[in-house]
Amino acid sequence: MMKLFYLLDNPEQRQVALIQLLSRNQQGISLQTIAEKLDANRTTIKEDIGRINVKFSELSSTLKLTVTESVVHFKRDTHTAANELYYAYLKDSTKYRILMYLFDHGKIDSITTSTYLNISLSTLERRIRELNRLLIDFHITLKSGKLVGSEIQIRHFFLQLIWFSYPYKLTETQFNTPKIEEIVHFFNQRQQPLLTTIGTKKLMIYLQTVETRRHLVSPRLPTERLKKLTFQSHLFQQIHNFFDNQPTFSHMHFSTNEQKLLYLFLISNFCFDTSHSQVRHNIMTDAKHCIPVWSLQQSIFNQIKIRLTPYKLTTDFFNQVEITLIQIHYRAVFMRGWIAIFGDQGIYDRLIFLPEVKFFSHCRALCQQVVDLLGLADNDATTLFSEISGRYAAIFQLAFQHINYQLRIGCNFGYEDTMAQIIINRLQQKIDARLNFKIMTYQKDQQYDIIISNFHQTYSMQTNYQEFVMLSPEYDTDFPELNRFLEQAYFNKLKSPSHYPMPR
CATH class of the missing domain: 1.10.10.10 (Winged helix-like DNA-binding domain superfamily/Winged helix DNA-binding domain)
Structure with a gap:
């Protein structure tokens, strides 16, 4: 990456x-x-x-x-x-300014660019060599003053570069022309907009990229590859009709292949609002006609379903997972390279807090399966691993927000009510937030999964419970062991049919 x-x-x-x-x-x-x-x-x-x-x-x-x-x-x-x-x-970085100069002008020449950047020719050459080492992941290179590579890859690169580097408010002003506004209006004019707010901003960047490159470098689209890309959904037909029936867009040369490429970018960059069932249905319809995407989709989705089946998740959740995976897999099939903004301590690495440790190995196995199915070379495999492992991990993490089973914890402390409540409040703060639990004062006529106390006793009215006796509720000594105990109890309960409702 x-x-x-x-x-x-x-x-x-x-x-x-x-x-x-x-x-x-x-x-x-x-x-x-x-x-x-x-x-x-x-x-x-x-x-x-x-x-x-x-x-x-x-x-x-x-x-x-x-x-x-x-x-x-x-x-x-x-x-x-x-x-x-x-x-x-x-904005003051030489390498970044070279890339944005390429975006704005389509090419660079040594004299003009070195003068513009106020650097020597030798420094410019050195920076270009450094850039080319970074661009390898995207299968593009800066050669003879131009970016060389597939037009899909060049657009993919610029969309990521601008998306991750530009402040949001700058995106709205820099990429908001009347023509772009008209296209954005088409996507969002209806009662239920087709795009998310973030998706709309990405569309604006993409359209400006298309127009700028068409004007400056007359890019060649990968026509043979796009011919094999079949979109037959009502959603794509709406997009096709919009561009074909709008003479004002003739100057943008939105041919059928350009329309396909636009649609592909919207899907693979998570631009569509997939909370709408019709949007999900249309994207699913088109994915079924794309053999590489659909074969990848079926393989990975089935594996995830198998791994999550013990947790009895709802049909709605699996529908959400399915459409998320389709977008991930369109990207995996058609695009190479990605830009990481957080380095080694960012959001993907925060996913270390997965609900169960074994999900780490699940994510790695799924990534390896994608790499094998796509037949990727080592460098592409490493880059794809670093991107989609985080996306798969996010799915496993989100799964546990959709489990509608709560671990019932009763607290039975030998203290006066006020002091006991203070300890319960402290437990509420210290128990692992990954667990879905409800903690309360023990009542003998209620049933609990766990009873936490500061003394051992037998609870004859309880039918299926575990007890944890705290060594010292006043201090933090017990919390590491308590959390391990609760985690194991929680996952055991999730996998127990007698303690779990069936999916809706």
């Missing part, structure tokens, strides 16, 4: 890493710890803090890094988003 911040020089990469590190540790971090984690000395880190604060001052008077007794704190405001911070760095 291409990490977005590889477009920065080393000092700026380190400064962004410092911002991300502090974002994850709002209580502050010592200068020494930061220096160790970022492999730099304290003097360098202090200089970085000064440079970061200069960047911050361009965005907000409140944003600031402060140092108190050798501990660094991140003082933030309530209106600046992370992508605005990152863009403040990217």
Whole structure:
């Protein structure tokens, strides 16, 4: 995968890493710890803090890094988003500016570009070599002043680059022409818009990419590949009729192949609002006519269903999983490369909190199956692994939000009511949030899955329960073992037919 911040020089990469590190540790971090984690000395880190604060001052008077007794704190405001911070760095990066110059002008020549960027010819050549190493994942290269490769891949690259680097509010102003507005209006004019809000922004970027490249470089579409792509749904027919019956779009050359490519990008970039059953039905209809996508879809979806069957999830949830997988698999079949913005500590890595450890191996097995079915080379396999493993992990994680079984926990403490309630409140905060549970004061005429107490006794009125006796409810000593105990009990209950409702 291409990490977005590889477009920065080393000092700026380190400064962004410092911002991300502090974002994850709002209580502050010592200068020494930061220096160790970022492999730099304290003097360098202090200089970085000064440079970061200069960047911050361009965005907000409140944003600031402060140092108190050798501990660094991140003082933030309530209106600046992370992508605005990152863009403040990217927009001044030589490699990023080269790419955006290519986007705006279609090609570069050494003299003009080096003058525009205020760098020497040797520096420009070195930056181009560095860029080409990053572009390998996308199967494109910068050669003789132009991007060379499949038009699908070039558009895919620019959509990802702009999507992950531009602040949202800048996207709305930079890519909002009257023609684009008219197309967006077609997709969203109805009572139930076809696109999500995010999908609409991606459409705007894609349309501007199409128009800019058509005007500057006369791109060649992969016609043979697109001929084999059959879309027969009512949704695609609506799109086809719209472009064919609008003479105002003739200058954009929205041929049938362009319409297919637009539809493919909307699906593979998760632009459609799939909460609407008709949208899901149309995308499903078209997927069935695309053999590579459908064969991948059937194989992976069946494997996920098998792995989640013990948890008796609802039909509605599996419908959601199915349409999500179709979008993932369109992307896996037709596009190569992706851009990671969070590095090694981002949202995909936060999915380490999967409900069961075995789901890690499930995700890896599914990814390997995709790689094998698509026959990918090693580099493509590694890149695809890094993208879709997170997407599959998200499905397993979301599954547990759709389980409608709650672990009933009764608390029986030998304390007066007020003190017992304080301990119950503390338990509520400390029990693993992955578990769906309800905790309450023990009542002997009620049934519980778990009874937590600070003394052992037999509960003759309970028919199927487990007991956990806390060593010391006043302290945190018991919580690691309690959470392991509750996790095992929870998953055992989920797999027990006598304790679980059937899917709706």
